[in-house]
Amino acid sequence: MEIQRHGLSVGIDRIEDKFFITFRIVGKLTHDDYAAITPMIAAALSSVEDPKANVLIDATEFEGWELRAAWDDFKLGLKHGSEFYKIAIVGDKRWQQWAAKIGSWFISGEAKHFDNLADALSWLNDEK
Structure with a gap:
């Protein structure tokens, strides 16, 4: 029997004195994943003092x-898009680069794709 891991975890991390929200996504997300995680995302965003958070x-x-989970993701972006300043997406798939570009259309800030964590963290920490 093959075990298929999937889901999304939410956390709040810090680089020096700056806080940011982290999402770790594993596997193929389902509608049930979004039903479980959406309240956690809302709680994480409400715990950030500044209404603009880096992610x-x-x-x-x-x-x-x-398919239904992709729609859930779109709705989540519309609901919380104005609360994001910078979104750094770390991954090694080409479609993730496109997702970052398209995601920028639906948030008030900027989304950018990175091949490695160090570059993503550096960009999130940059004041520009």
């Missing part, structure tokens, strides 16, 4: 969405 998305183990 790190670790998508190195992300394989995509089921």
